[in-house]
Amino acid sequence: MKKQLFRTLAKLNKTILPSYTKRGLDLSKASKLQMAIFGWKLYVTKKALD
Template sequence: MYKFLAKLNKLILPSLTKQKLDVTKASKWQKALLAYRYYITIRSLD
């Protein structure tokens, strides 16, 4: 299930690292998006 979500995230959600986002200056929704993508990615690797 997590592998599917990781592929779906890659297709749909914006890549904030490619936009050179500074995490210290990120808004709350950008931090939430980063945390969500991190969680799904870590779970898909297991």
């Protein structure tokens, strides 16, 4: 149940949120919002794969 929720969230993240790795964003120069989005996507992806 929990894993399915995170898989659905991961699909939503992929369609809605921007992909900073494809844009070549330098994380040392990223804004706090960009870092928060990056961290959220990383967290959801990790939980979806566990």
